[in-house]
Amino acid sequence: MNSDVVLQLALQGFLMGGVYGLIALGLSLIFGVMKVINFAHGEMMVFAMFLSITLLLWGGLDPYLSLVIVAAVMFGVGYGIQRVFVNRILELPEAMQVLVLVGLGIIFENGTLMIWGGSDFSPKTSLALSSFRWGPVTVDVPRLIAFILAIVITLMVLLFLKKTNIGKSIRAAADNRYGALIIGAHINRIYGICFGIGAACVGAAGALLVPLMPAKATMGAPYTMVSFVIVILGGMGSLIGALIGGLIIGVAESLSTVFLPSSMKQVVSFTIMIVILLFKPQGLFGGKG
Amino acid sequence: MKRLYLFLGVIFLVLLALPGVLNNYWMEIFILIFFYAYLGQCWNILTGYTGNISLGHALYVGIGGYTATRLAMVFGLSPWVGMLVGGLFATGVGLVIGFLGFRFGLRGVYFVLITISFAEIGRLIALHLESLGSFMGLFIDFNPGFLNMQFRGNLPYYYISLGLLVFSLIVVRTLELSKTGRYLVAIREDEEAAESLGVNTFKYKMVAIGLSAFMTALGGAFDANRIFHLSPDRVMSMALSIEIILRPIIGGMGTVLGPVVGSFLITLPAEWTRAYLSEVGRPGLHMVIYGFVLIFAVFFFPRGIMPLLNRKLGRFFIKE
Amino acid sequence: MSLLRIDKIAKNFGGLRALDNVSFELRSGEILAVIGPNGAGKTTLFNILTGFIKPDTGAALFQNQSLLGLKPHRICQRGLVRTFQIVKPFLELSVLENVIVAAFNRLRNPKDAAQKAEEVITFVGLADKRRALANELNLPNRKRLELARALATDPTLLMLDEVMAGINPTETDNLIGLIREIHRGGKTILLIEHVMRGVMALSQRILVLNFGKKIAEGVPGEVVKNPLVVEAYLGEEYCVASR
Numbered sequence: 040m041n042s043d044v045v046l047q048l049a050l051q052g053f054l055m056g057g058v059y060g061l062i063a064l065g066l067s068l069i070f071g072v073m074k075v076i077n078f079a080h081g082e083m084m085v086f087a088m089f090l091s092i093t094l095l096l097w098g099g100l101d102p103y104l105s106l107v108i109v110a111a112v113m114f115g116v117g118y119g120i121q122r123v124f125v126n127r128i129l130e131l132p133e134a135m136q137v138l139v140l141v142g143l144g145i146i147f148e149n150g151t152l153m154i155w156g157g158s159d160f161s162p163k164t165s166l167a168l169s170s171f172r173w174g175p176v177t178v179d180v181p182r183l184i185a186f187i188l189a190i191v192i193t194l195m196v197l198l199f200l201k202k203t204n205i206g207k208s209i210r211a212a213a214d215n216r217y218g219a220l221i222i223g224a225h226i227n228r229i230y231g232i233c234f235g236i237g238a239a240c241v242g243a244a245g246a247l248l249v250p251l252m253p254a255k256a257t258m259g260a261p262y263t264m265v266s267f268v269i270v271i272l273g274g275m276g277s278l279i280g281a282l283i284g285g286l287i288i289g290v291a292e293s294l295s296t297v298f299l300p301s302s303m304k305q306v307v308s309f310t311i312m313i314v315i316l317l318f319k320p321q322g323l324f325g326g327k328g
Numbered sequence: 329m330k331r332l333y334l335f336l337g338v339i340f341l342v343l344l345a346l347p348g349v350l351n352n353y354w355m356e357i358f359i360l361i362f363f364y365a366y367l368g369q370c371w372n373i374l375t376g377y378t379g380n381i382s383l384g385h386a387l388y389v390g391i392g393g394y395t396a397t398r399l400a401m402v403f404g405l406s407p408w409v410g411m412l413v414g415g416l417f418a419t420g421v422g423l424v425i426g427f428l429g430f431r432f433g434l435r436g437v438y439f440v441l442i443t444i445s446f447a448e449i450g451r452l453i454a455l456h457l458e459s460l461g462s463f464m465g466l467f468i469d470f471n472p473g474f475l476n477m478q479f480r481g482n483l484p485y486y487y488i489s490l491g492l493l494v495f496s497l498i499v500v501r502t503l504e505l506s507k508t509g510r511y512l513v514a515i516r517e518d519e520e521a522a523e524s525l526g527v528n529t530f531k532y533k534m535v536a537i538g539l540s541a542f543m544t545a546l547g548g549a550f551d552a553n554r555i556f557h558l559s560p561d562r563v564m565s566m567a568l569s570i571e572i573i574l575r576p577i578i579g580g581m582g583t584v585l586g587p588v589v590g591s592f593l594i595t596l597p598a599e600w601t602r603a604y605l606s607e608v609g610r611p612g613l614h615m616v617i618y619g620f621v622l623i624f625a626v627f628f629f630p631r632g633i634m635p636l637l638n639r640k641l642g643r644f645f646i647k648e
Numbered sequence: 649m650s651l652l653r654i655d656k657i658a659k660n661f662g663g664l665r666a667l668d669n670v671s672f673e674l675r676s677g678e679i680l681a682v683i684g685p686n687g688a689g690k691t692t693l694f695n696i697l698t699g700f701i702k703p704d705t706g707a708a709l710f711q712n713q714s715l716l717g718l719k720p721h722r723i724c725q726r727g728l729v730r731t732f733q734i735v736k737p738f739l740e741l742s743v744l745e746n747v748i749v750a751a752f753n754r755l756r757n758p759k760d761a762a763q764k765a766e767e768v769i770t771f772v773g774l775a776d777k778r779r780a781l782a783n784e785l786n787l788p789n790r791k792r793l794e795l796a797r798a799l800a801t802d803p804t805l806l807m808l809d810e811v812m813a814g815i816n817p818t819e820t821d822n823l824i825g826l827i828r829e830i831h832r833g834g835k836t837i838l839l840i841e842h843v844m845r846g847v848m849a850l851s852q853r854i855l856v857l858n859f860g861k862k863i864a865e866g867v868p869g870e871v872v873k874n875p876l877v878v879e880a881y882l883g884e885e886y887c888v889a890s891r
Contacts, residue, residue: 074437076437124623127627128626131630132630132631133381133436133437133440134375134381134573134577134581135626135630137381137383137573138573138577138578138622138625138626139622141622142618142619142620142621142622142623143619143623144619145615145618145619145622146616146619146620148615149613149615149619150612150616151612152612153612153613153616156611157611157612256612264444264448267441267444271441300456302455303452303455303456305448305452306449306452309445309446309449310445312441312442312445313442313445313446316432316434316438316441316442316445317428317432317434318432320432320434505758506758507758507761510745510748510749510752511749513738513741513745513749514741514749517738517740517741518736518737518738520700520736521732521736521737521738522738522749523719523720523721524698524700524720524729524730525721525724525729525753525798526721526724526725526729526750526801527721528722529721
């Protein structure tokens with residue numbers, strides 16, 4: 040086995056992992072705070088990808104720039120979804136919550152299908168094909184930029200949560216819903232902002248992925264799945280865990296193509312999730328089990 | 329209770345006679361209603377009655393279908409027998425999943441994720457196994473005959489699916505009245521309390537998942553011999569798992585009639601919107617509506633429809 | 649005949665010593681009360697005896713067979729049942745259905761279980777509420793339900809965890825009467841209790857725990873005068889009762 044190939048794959052996976060981490064960050068926030076499994080996560084990302092593509096095709100805006108707009112729009116969308124739909128289901132039995140989020144996933148996926156149709160979209164972006172050599176490996180520039188921006192955004196979100204008042208309220212609410220209610224926190228607003236940030240994260244991630252791969256309306260489900268895996272691996276509610284978990288899964292999936300056909304790489308992710316669920320359900324960085 | 333049984337008996341007779349007035353399209357619809365009600369009822373045994381939510385039940389459908397089909401292809405084994413073999417295989421897989429989930433104390437979200445993981449791994453494996461036809465799947469030769477579980481026209485399939493549904497209703501009702509069933513419900517309500525009152529919660533949860541898996545697989549075998557085609561994306565997908573859970577959840581989990589009521593309520597409008605909107609609107613519109621219907625169904629009936637029916641009609645049908 | 653023998657049971661939670669070499673014996677047909685301030689280790693003891701927690705060291709013998717390592721349901725099948733301090737009814741089930749579940753501990757046939765359940769429900773005084781859902785009951789009735797369920801398992805030893813907490817004196821007296829009747833029926837009873845009225849009315853012997861240690865054991869008259877006990881409870885209604 041050529042070690043250069045392995046190194047190349049590991050690098051590709053690592054860079055992709057940064058974006059995975061960002062996607063998972065959104066899910067970790069939503070799950071950590073509201074204990075809701077967002078079955079629409081990947082579908083929301085795909086929707087954001089198409090928003091980014093539209094801005095590119097109509098306004099000539101490069102995804103790396105329109106990222107901000109897309110994230111902002113997705114924030115609004117996420118906030119709205121939380122206030123209108125998710126809020127109502129927080130006290131319902133789990134099966135009901137699943138159904139609603141699945142319903143939202145269906146709406147996002149098919150809404151995307153309705154608006155943009157079912158075929159692949161591969162718009163040319165400025166940096167799409169550029170790459171450079173770095174020692175034994177080739178680095179795809181779009182992938183590198185996606186990685187860097189994803190990490191930057193992740194750190195920004197982490198800072199926001201740590202330093203700002205809203206951020207602290209969110210973390211308080213995550214820790215203890217009733218406690219937060221007692222101290223008078225506007226829990227609905229907090230949840231809304233939280234879901235909004237989660238949506239913004241996948242929105243940004245979607246924009247970052249546009250230069251990297253063709254966009255198809257039905258591609259969301261695997262991303263929902265992989266973000267679950269990452270959140271479990273990193274630890275439910277741990278945001279650093281989401282980032283590190285993303286990197287690990289990115290590398291693992293990429294390296295698995297050495298001995299598995301590429302469409303099977305999810306088997307590795309799911310196996311990791313099963314192992315973690317059985318032996319360390321709180322994940323790498325999770326708190327209480 | 330007698331009135332309820334009488335009422336259900338009448339409905340059953342009506343359903344028996346219905347093919348006389350239905351055209352092929354409508355028979356197809358009813359087959360779908362019965363079939364999905366059946367699958368939902370099988371799922372109900374695990375989730376409605378013990379409270380452990382499975383979102384990977386399509387795995388058992390696939391196992392049932394692929395096993396029966398491969399046995400028929402390779403050994404000429406009648407699908408009626410192959411169905412049982414598939415059922416046993418599915419039970420084995422279900423018990424493994426149950427063992428891992430229950431022994432390791434996985435509840436709620438964590439249990440859901442494990443069921444999803446196994447189902448997806450199963451699907452991905454099937455997608456790549458040559459013997460299962462990879463992503464193209466298996467195409468079944470049309471050799472009509474009772475032994476092959478293949479028939480011309482929809483009529484026989486109508487009766488078989490109705491039969492399966494009635495069978496599942498009898499199983500669940502019998503379960504409800506038995507010690508096992510009562511133990512399952514106790515586990516759902518408060519597992520610790522049940523354990524302290526002498527219920528071997530692990531054993532009974534395993535029984536529930538094993539039975540649920542077995543019966544689901546039977547449905548898979550039936551479906552394979554009706555559609556004549558099996559592919560991982562049709563019979564082992566997350567989409568199917570979701571379809572399976574819809575009807576019991578909307579109809580009412582943990583009730584005998586819930587999945588049936590849910591199936592009638594969902595399948596008809598779903599078919600109508602698909603038929604009308606696929607032609608008129610853009611692709612995807614009917615599914616968007618489907619999504620909204622799901623959401624609003626949960627908003628208005630957070631416990632499913634059965635509790636409402638029980639309240640309104642309970643006094644008439646179920647005198648105590 | 650020694651029904652239950654506890655020998656040097658110890659349990660640590662992290663740095664906290666919950667139980668420290670606790671030993672005692674319970675004879676068949678006795679009513680023994682375990683008392684002590686909050687956090688003394690009483691519920692931990694119950695959890696160990698019913699298989700929910702494993703002790704660090706020590707032995708527990710029920711009818712001369714070890715309880716340790718057994719799952720809770722096996723212990724119940726052997727004849728040792730407990731009620732929970734914070735009652736755990738099967739909320740969506742009716743009173744009757746709740747008790748039927750318990751009755752299946754010894755019975756296999758649904759009809760027999762239903763009949764036994766009816767008897768027990770009548771005994772505890774919930775007959776007119778048989779069809780009510782558990783979540784519709786008030787606290788005193790939920791406590792009766794908890795008791796009914798435990799009885800329906802046909803136990804030899806009944807362990808009651810603060811069954812009198814949170815109810816008014818009249819209801820307490822009703823419960824005392826009920827427990828007396830259960831005892832007269834031949835059951836051995838081990839109760840954790842804070843409500844001294846109940847303890848003094850029912851127990852033949854008292855065991856006192858404090859900070860996980862047994863500090864006194866004996867007949868009620870002696871125990872309440874024991875200076876160690878009084879000190880442990882300083883400030884509670886007890887001191888008044890002992891004068």
